[in-house]
Amino acid sequence: xxxxxxxxxxxxxxxxxxxxxxxxxxxxxxxxxxxxxxxxxxxxxxxxxxxxxxxxxxxxxxxxxxxxxxxxxxxxxxxxxxxxxxxxxxxxxxxxxxxxxxxxxxxxxxxxxxxxxxxxxxxxxxxxxxxxxxxxxxxxxxxxxxxxxxxxxxxxxxxxxxxxxxxxxxxxxxxxxxxxxxxxxxxxxxxxxxxxxxxxxxxxxxxxxxxxxxxxxxxxxxxxxxxx
Amino acid sequence: xxxxxxxxxxxxxxxxxxxxxxxxxxxxxxxxxxxxxxxxxxxxxxxxxxxxxxxxxxxxxxxxxxxxxxxxxxxxxxxxxxxxxxxxxxxxxxxxxxxxxxxxxxxxxxxxxxxxxxxxxxxxxxxxxxxxxxxxxxxxxxxxxxxxxxxxxxxxxxxxxxxxxxxxxxxxxxxxxxxxxxxxxxxxxxxxxxxxxxxxxxxxxxxxxxxxxxxxxxxxxxxxxxxxxxxxxxxxxxxxxxxxxxxxxxxxxxxxxxxxxxxxxxxxxxxxxxxxxxxxxxxxxxxxxxxxxx
Numbered sequence: 001x002x003x004x005x006x007x008x009x010x011x012x013x014x015x016x017x018x019x020x021x022x023x024x025x026x027x028x029x030x031x032x033x034x035x036x037x038x039x040x041x042x043x044x045x046x047x048x049x050x051x052x053x054x055x056x057x058x059x060x061x062x063x064x065x066x067x068x069x070x071x072x073x074x075x076x077x078x079x080x081x082x083x084x085x086x087x088x089x090x091x092x093x094x095x096x097x098x099x100x101x102x103x104x105x106x107x108x109x110x111x112x113x114x115x116x117x118x119x120x121x122x123x124x125x126x127x128x129x130x131x132x133x134x135x136x137x138x139x140x141x142x143x144x145x146x147x148x149x150x151x152x153x154x155x156x157x158x159x160x161x162x163x164x165x166x167x168x169x170x171x172x173x174x175x176x177x178x179x180x181x182x183x184x185x186x187x188x189x190x191x192x193x194x195x196x197x198x199x200x201x202x203x204x205x206x207x208x209x210x211x212x213x214x215x216x217x218x219x220x221x222x223x224x225x226x227x228x
Numbered sequence: 229x230x231x232x233x234x235x236x237x238x239x240x241x242x243x244x245x246x247x248x249x250x251x252x253x254x255x256x257x258x259x260x261x262x263x264x265x266x267x268x269x270x271x272x273x274x275x276x277x278x279x280x281x282x283x284x285x286x287x288x289x290x291x292x293x294x295x296x297x298x299x300x301x302x303x304x305x306x307x308x309x310x311x312x313x314x315x316x317x318x319x320x321x322x323x324x325x326x327x328x329x330x331x332x333x334x335x336x337x338x339x340x341x342x343x344x345x346x347x348x349x350x351x352x353x354x355x356x357x358x359x360x361x362x363x364x365x366x367x368x369x370x371x372x373x374x375x376x377x378x379x380x381x382x383x384x385x386x387x388x389x390x391x392x393x394x395x396x397x398x399x400x401x402x403x404x405x406x407x408x409x410x411x412x413x414x415x416x417x418x419x420x421x422x423x424x425x426x427x428x429x430x431x432x433x434x435x436x437x438x439x440x441x442x443x444x445x446x447x448x449x450x451x452x453x454x455x456x457x458x459x460x461x462x463x464x465x466x467x468x469x470x471x472x473x474x475x476x477x478x479x480x481x482x483x484x485x486x487x488x489x490x491x492x493x494x495x496x497x498x499x500x501x502x503x504x505x506x507x508x509x510x511x512x513x514x515x516x517x518x519x520x521x522x
């Protein structure tokens with residue numbers, strides 16, 4: 001109990017004094033997880049849309065596979081991307097191993113299934129009448145899709161927030177692909193893991209509080225736009 | 229303007245700021261100025277590498293030394309795959325194999341200390357003063373009799389410390405994979421040295437630790453060193469540059485410079501004095517050009 005209180009105290013301290021290392025780690029964490037969320041969204045929302053709007057054989061199977069990937073362990077994604085970007089992997093020449101870029105790739109892979117699947121369910125949630133109406137009013141296919149997407153925008157936003165939540169909180173990909181290099185690839189979660197292993201429980205709790213505070217702020221910003 | 233659009237713009241703005249900070253900070257460093265050091269956790273957990281990194285970067289401005297820490301097993305793997313340019317490890321047998329296979333250029337011992345058998349103050353197995361092999365034998369004996377009091381925590385992670393531990397088990401004449409690993413008193417943590425010490429402390433168990441990490445953690449745990457001498461406990465750290473002829477893209481120039489720095493008077497002084505301020509006692513013995521003790 002004492003350690004938790006001390007952690008809260010230390011968190012407040014770190015934030016008020018704008019501890020440079022904390023600021024640096026926090027900025028890096030935001031940069032990496034926001035980048036991966038943005039990239040994953042740009043890829044996954046259209047894919048989700050495609051799966052929803054097209055009917056083809058094996059659609060159900062594909063959706064099942066994507067949903068199964070929700071449970072993929074982060075270290076497994078890390079390992080998979082590690083084998084790809086390691087210097088003797090197929091993308092080795094890009095020198096992505098142990099860099100923020102490598103971490104972004106890993107996290108992008110990690111959260112794509114979530115965003116794709118929730119995009120599909122967001123679009124399925126739109127009342128069928130709306131697309132019928134759009135078509136009967138003479139909308140082209142593109143216009144119909146656009147109308148439905150617009151109708152589902154809040155649910156889509158929720159999908160993206162969920163993806164962001166998984167990206168910022170994961171440690172497996174960040175540790176394996178980033179290597180937790182001080183001043184270069186160290187993010188909040190890997191720092192927590194390191195400090196805990198060093199026995200600095202209070203500092204770990206402080207960093208945890210900071211991570212949750214960031215998540216809260218981002219959610220508040222996004223939610224403001226959700227409610228009218 | 230649509231609120232979602234505003235949210236999107238906000239997000240992208242934050243992102244751009246991040247990217248700005250980044251290009252300014254690190255990614256602009258050319259590849260030949262980057263030295264990736266894969267190290268065993270004991271050198272990182274004690275904090276020694278932080279000091280060496282600072283001094284090295286000061287000596288060669290513009291160079292970025294990046295430390296990745298893991299057990300000796302994964303450090304060697306990073307070297308083989310070309311993700312690290314130099315490895316700092318402590319497992320002579322595997323180091324020599326690494327060089328024999330052509331992955332490393334040369335083994336450069338730069339410091340040593342000892343592995344210690346540490347355990348609870350009341351020493352339930354009564355191993356104090358024994359020779360390391362006998363101590364392990366006694367732990368196994370007592371452990372099978374009173375497993376709720378006598379426990380042993382192993383790293384179990386293929387690290388240098390782990391392979392030394394297994395070596396000692398093999399010397400006892402017990403069947404390591406059969407008898408020892410399957411015993412209830414034998415716990416494999418699968419973690420780094422620091423975390424393993426914390427776990428052993430939690431369980432009031434015995435464990436094998438390098439003296440450096442133990443001293444660095446002494447403030448947080450109640451375990452005490454019980455056996456600190458014995459030939460089989462010698463722990464030599466060495467630096468091995470990754471061979472660019474075998475592993476494409478390894479930065480041999482900087483790796484050699486780092487070795488040169490480690491072995492120089494300046495580097496050896498940092499190692500020899502490390503810990504005095506922070507822990508009240510030095511953690512490593514520097515070699516100062518002497519051959520490694522055997």
